[in-house]
Amino acid sequence: MKFTKMHGAGNDYVYVNCFAEQVENPEQVAIRVSNRNFGIGSDGLILIMPSDKADVRMRMFNSDGSESEMCGNGIRCVAKYAYDHGIVTKKEISAETGAGILTLQLFTNGVDKVEKVRVNMGPPRLTRAQIPMLGDPQDSQVVGLPLNILHETFAITTVSMGNPHCVIFVDNVEHFQVEKYGPLIENHHMFPRRTNVEFVQIISRTEVRQRTWERGAGETLACGTGASAVCAAGVLNGLTEKKILNHLSGGDLELEWAEDGSVYMTGPATEVFSGEINL
Numbered sequence: 001m002k003f004t005k006m007h008g009a010g011n012d013y014v015y016v017n018c019f020a021e022q023v024e025n026p027e028q029v030a031i032r033v034s035n036r037n038f039g040i041g042s043d044g045l046i047l048i049m050p051s052d053k054a055d056v057r058m059r060m061f062n063s064d065g066s067e068s069e070m071c072g073n074g075i076r077c078v079a080k081y082a083y084d085h086g087i088v089t090k091k092e093i094s095a096e097t098g099a100g101i102l103t104l105q106l107f108t109n110g111v112d113k114v115e116k117v118r119v120n121m122g123p124p125r126l127t128r129a130q131i132p133m134l135g136d137p138q139d140s141q142v143v144g145l146p147l148n149i150l151h152e153t154f155a156i157t158t159v160s161m162g163n164p165h166c167v168i169f170v171d172n173v174e175h176f177q178v179e180k181y182g183p184l185i186e187n188h189h190m191f192p193r194r195t196n197v198e199f200v201q202i203i204s205r206t207e208v209r210q211r212t213w214e215r216g217a218g219e220t221l222a223c224g225t226g227a228s229a230v231c232a233a234g235v236l237n238g239l240t241e242k243k244i245l246n247h248l249s250g251g252d253l254e255l256e257w258a259e260d261g262s263v264y265m266t267g268p269a270t271e272v273f274s275g276e277i278n279l
């Protein structure tokens with residue numbers, strides 16, 4: 001299988017051009033290639049596919065083989081791959097994802113390669129049914145709900161960006177035990193399809209620092225859907241403005257919850273290397 005390794009702010013995936021390749025059993029392939037000792041090494045597998053509804057389609061698998069509806073860092077890299085490898089020639093493209101069809105604006109450098117992408121991530125979805133989360137499905141939003149984990153109580157805010165997120169504001173995120181609490185919240189019975197978890201420190205009303213425990217992957221260096229969920233959660237909790245800079249462990253993302261109701265995410269996309277693997 002031919003592949004290209006790419007990352008967005010350090011959130012790294014193995015990308016396969018399915019305009020040219022066919023991938024059987026992508027769940028198993030994701031587990032195999034993601035392994036950092038016995039495989040290529042990545043947070044998961046992303047398939048770049050033809051679409052009959054959009055310029056390109058993305059399917060995304062975590063390193064444990066589970067499929068997610070959406071990946072914010074991944075979709076920027078899909079856009080970069082599609083433009084740099086001649087699948088698309090426009091600088092505004094559409095992409096089909098499990099979270100719907102998104103529009104993306106591409107920014108190129110002096111040698112006409114994509115460096116940065118702005119994605120309309122769509123509106124944050126806030127009802128319990130949309131997350132999904134146990135409780136009254138019509139509950140319009142969950143903001144600062146107390147959740148007991150071991151001997152701690154966390155105030156959680158839940159947001160779906162097509163995939164589920166549980167946002168928790170903490171005083172000192174660098175010293176926070178992400179590995180201890182992340183998996184307990186990811187697998188909490190409140191979340192029937194598990195959840196991604198963002199631990200966030202407020203720096204100012206326009207700047208935050210985020211660490212992410214990803215569903216199906218563990219702690220990663222960045223999460224674009226998570227950063228978008230944090231943008232909404234900060235506003236819902238009255239902690240931040242609608243436009244913020246988010247410092248993730250592997251780089252920065254710019255977020256804006258705009259007047260049209262959508263969250264816009266802008267950030268880098270980087271190609272690292274290409275190769276071939278015998279499966």
Ligand SMILES: N[C@@H](CCC[C@H](N)C(=O)O)C(=O)O
Binds near residue numbers: 196216220224
């Ligand atoms: N890193 C991603 C999100 C990947 C999927 C997530 N782990 C899930 O299962 O929903 C991003 O940049 O959004």
